[in-house]
Amino acid sequence: MCRNMEEAVNEVKCQGLRQALQQSEDRLRHVQAIAQLGSWYLDVRQNRLTWSDETYKIFGVPPGEPLCYEDFLARIPPEDRARVDAAWQAALKGAPYDIEHRIEVDGQIKWVHEKADLVFDAAGALQGGVGTVQDITERKRAEEALLLFASVFEKSGEAAIVTDRDKRIIAANPAFVAMTGYSPAELIGQNPRILASQQTPRETYRQMWETLEREGYWQGELWNRRKNGEIYPQWAAISSIRNPDGKVSHYVGSFNDISERKAAEERIRYLAHHDALTGLANRHSFESRLEQALLTAQREQIRIAVLFIDLDRFKTINDTLGHPVGDRLLQEVARRLQACVRASDIVARLGGDEFVVVLSHIVEISDAAAVADKILKSLANAYEIDGRQLYSAASIGIGVFPTDGIDGVSLMKSADTALYHAKERGRNNFQFFTSAMNAAAAERLTLERELRAAVQNRQFELHYQPQVVAASGRLCGVEALVRWRHPELGLVPPDKFIPIAEETGLIEAIGAWVLEEACRQLGEWRRAGIGDLQMAVNLSARQLRAADLVATVRELIARHGLGEGDLELEITESVAMAEPSAAIDRLHALRALGVRLAIDDFGTGYSSLAYLKRLPIQTLKLDRTFVRDIETDPNDAAISAASLALAKSLGLQVVAEGVENAAQRDFLASRGCDVLQGYLFGKPAPAGEWTARWSGKPTAG
Ligand code: C2E
Ligand code: MG
Ligand code: MG
Numbered sequence: 267m268c269r270n271m272e273e274a275v276n277e278v279k280c281q282g283l284r285q286a287l288q289q290s291e292d293r294l295r296h297v298q299a300i301a302q303l304g305s306w307y308l309d310v311r312q313n314r315l316t317w318s319d320e321t322y323k324i325f326g327v328p329p330g331e332p333l334c335y336e337d338f339l340a341r342i343p344p345e346d347r348a349r350v351d352a353a354w355q356a357a358l359k360g361a362p363y364d365i366e367h368r369i370e371v372d373g374q375i376k377w378v379h380e381k382a383d384l385v386f387d388a389a390g391a392l393q394g395g396v397g398t399v400q401d402i403t404e405r406k407r408a409e410e411a412l413l414l415f416a417s418v419f420e421k422s423g424e425a426a427i428v429t430d431r432d433k434r435i436i437a438a439n440p441a442f443v444a445m446t447g448y449s450p451a452e453l454i455g456q457n458p459r460i461l462a463s464q465q466t467p468r469e470t471y472r473q474m475w476e477t478l479e480r481e482g483y484w485q486g487e488l489w490n491r492r493k494n495g496e497i498y499p500q501w502a503a504i505s506s507i508r509n510p511d512g513k514v515s516h517y518v519g520s521f522n523d524i525s526e527r528k529a530a531e532e533r534i535r536y537l538a539h540h541d542a543l544t545g546l547a548n549r550h551s552f553e554s555r556l557e558q559a560l561l562t563a564q565r566e567q568i569r570i571a572v573l574f575i576d577l578d579r580f581k582t583i584n585d586t587l588g589h590p591v592g593d594r595l596l597q598e599v600a601r602r603l604q605a606c607v608r609a610s611d612i613v614a615r616l617g618g619d620e621f622v623v624v625l626s627h628i629v630e631i632s633d634a635a636a637v638a639d640k641i642l643k644s645l646a647n648a649y650e651i652d653g654r655q656l657y658s659a660a661s662i663g664i665g666v667f668p669t670d671g672i673d674g675v676s677l678m679k680s681a682d683t684a685l686y687h688a689k690e691r692g693r694n695n696f697q698f699f700t701s702a703m704n705a706a707a708a709e710r711l712t713l714e715r716e717l718r719a720a721v722q723n724r725q726f727e728l729h730y731q732p733q734v735v736a737a738s739g740r741l742c743g744v745e746a747l748v749r750w751r752h753p754e755l756g757l758v759p760p761d762k763f764i765p766i767a768e769e770t771g772l773i774e775a776i777g778a779w780v781l782e783e784a785c786r787q788l789g790e791w792r793r794a795g796i797g798d799l800q801m802a803v804n805l806s807a808r809q810l811r812a813a814d815l816v817a818t819v820r821e822l823i824a825r826h827g828l829g830e831g832d833l834e835l836e837i838t839e840s841v842a843m844a845e846p847s848a849a850i851d852r853l854h855a856l857r858a859l860g861v862r863l864a865i866d867d868f869g870t871g872y873s874s875l876a877y878l879k880r881l882p883i884q885t886l887k888l889d890r891t892f893v894r895d896i897e898t899d900p901n902d903a904a905i906s907a908a909s910l911a912l913a914k915s916l917g918l919q920v921v922a923e924g925v926e927n928a929a930q931r932d933f934l935a936s937r938g939c940d941v942l943q944g945y946l947f948g949k950p951a952p953a954g955e956w957t958a959r960w961s962g963k964p965t966a967g
Contacts, residue, residue, distance in 0.1 A: 326371035447493030465489035544600035552614035571634035662696035729950035743800030789826035890924020
């Protein structure tokens with residue numbers, strides 16, 4: 267009984283203990299379920315694995331299934347398996363076991379975190395390991411997503427930053443770093459304001475913050491400054507990020523550098539205002555800038571000067587060497603012009619070889635002269651183009667505000683008139699506008715009108731100037747020189763009207779008449795038995811360009827019975843240079859007709875004898891400017907002597923013009939000059955006077 271009592275008491279005690287144990291196990295299970303934390307025990311001696319209910323749940327295995335270590339390994343995907351196994355083997359040797367790895371549950375991947383300790387028996391021998399396993403799949407997913415977002419942020423080509431609510435930068439991606447030139451360290455903690463340039467209007471920022479506050483999003487254009495100082499436009503998109511409680515926690519901004527697009531737009535705007543070839547202001551922008559400069563000048567009562575610049579001989583260079591060379595020359599001229607003036611002055615190309623410079627503030631008129639002089643010198647320097655040395659020069663006309671005009675149009679007109687005078691004065695010089703120039707311009711217009719009438723009314727006559735053989739003084743030819751018998755002005759010399767005739771094209775009619783009349787006169791002298799004369803006739807550029815020139819000359823020669831060498835045509839160097847291939851062909855055709863060809867005014871142009879030698883010419887006419895000072899100016903003497911020597915070596919005959927005295931005659935004769943022409947032997951006079959003198963009869967009239 268007593269024994270039974272004892273048993274009964276023990277039974278009750280056991281029951282109580284079992285209940286307590288059960289309760290404790292239930293609680294543990296509950297706690298494990300809440301924490302998603304399972305536990306396990308691996309008996310290494312028997313390779314038996316015991317899992318808690320939560321562990322079965324985590325591994326998706328029906329509870330109670332008997333397991334061993336390999337069953338655990340089998341549930342780890344191959345890519346993690348070796349790593350976990352190695353960690354466990356290391357743990358068995360004493361290393362801590364704390365590992366995150368994947369497991370496969372019904373074809374799905376889960377992440378677990380495991381920790382374990384080793385268990386030893388009382389004798390200190392290893393029994394196994396006890397550990398925990400926690401399902402961390404959700405945390406891993408969140409981490410992965412975060413990593414992904416971070417890498418998107420990092421790798422994005424679009425520059426992006428994140429700021430905290432106080433607008434302090436907390437992250438900046440590499441694209442942002444590249445765009446701004448600031449390192450992350452320099453950016454973090456800063457207000458993005460450090461990137462602002464003064465170029466963005468304050469109003470834009472105000473609107474930006476207002477819109478962000480109201481709508482949580484703003485986009486627009488901002489001008490920022492890179493670390494290197496460069497200012498650039500960017501397209502910005504900024505969002506505010508709010509907490510669940512509605513308070514702004516961050517701002518995120520993404521930015522696109524739009525300088526390239528802007529540059530393209532800018533280029534289009536630039537082209538509209540600039541000359542594409544030289545980059546100078548074009549006519550359109552020149553006019554508005556001149557207006558602007560005039561307004562300032564008016565307000566501040568200062569002078570400004572307009573310099574109208576025209577390149578001498580540009581057309582020749584363009585025609586002979588081709589447009590690419592011409593273009594390069596113009597570019598170089600533009601560069602030199604800009605180098606001659608201040609940045610505040612205007613340099614423009616109005617087209618062709620016409621340039622304008624506006625000196626936006628001069629104190630004295632002489633300031634304009636100084637700049638004009640500097641420009642002339644600069645433009646006259648050699649141009650190195652395609653390995654060739656070229657020379658050009660310019661003529662400049664200057665108009666000054668307010669004396670020569672108070673608005674753009676009148677000022678330009680004054681400068682243009684002055685330019686015309688500069689060209690007339692022999693080029694490579696500058697002229698100021700004077701009212702006398704206006705009078706001259708008006709006179710020119712009248713002359714032009716009257717010249718047209720003169721062509722119709724045949725108001726021209728020819729005077730002839732004798733040419734003699736230098737060695738013997740024997741009369742050998744005459745040069746026909748045209749005059750205009752003006753009803754009121756009397757006899758007008760060719761210098762006064764030939765240039766106008768050239769420009770207006772009237773020269774073709776006048777020249778044709780001159781040729782006809784000169785040939786007729788020579789025929790008449792022949793029939794009268796007067797000497798063995800050669801007739802020299804001046805040919806203008808336009809005449810040489812006319813397609814019917816050769817046919818006309820052929821017909822005249824035939825009609826008036828002229829022979830080989832009876833007719834000599836004089837052309838100037840620039841005419842010969844103008845259209846070389848066409849000109850050369852035409853000259854050859856004339857030569858084939860037995861016509862002699864002469865280069866007139868030799869020494870005043872720019873061409874070399876070597877070049878002229880390519881032309882079928884027989885005669886050089888040494889310009890009278892060299893003959894004039896031949897005895898007094900050693901330079902002129904040297905040029906004349908050298909030209910003579912060169913001409914001789916090329917087999918050309920030399921005629922000296924403007925011989926007025928015996929000393930000149932003797933000098934030229936002694937240097938081997940062939941023919942002389944000048945007042946010393948006779949001034950140009952009408953045919954009748956010569957007929958009378960040569961046939962021994964008294965002069966009629
Ligand atoms: P050019 O062909 O060189 O003619 C020579 C000029 O020098 C002539 O002037 C003549 O009068 C002048 N002269 C001759 N000897 C002397 C002298 O000893 N001293 C000085 N001081 N001058 C002298 P002109 O007649 O006034 O002719 C001027 C220019 O007009 C000519 O220069 C020629 O280029 C052009 N010209 C004349 N007639 C014609 C023509 O029928 N057609 C064309 N296209 N041009 C012509
Ligand atoms: Mg002549
Ligand atoms: Mg001459």
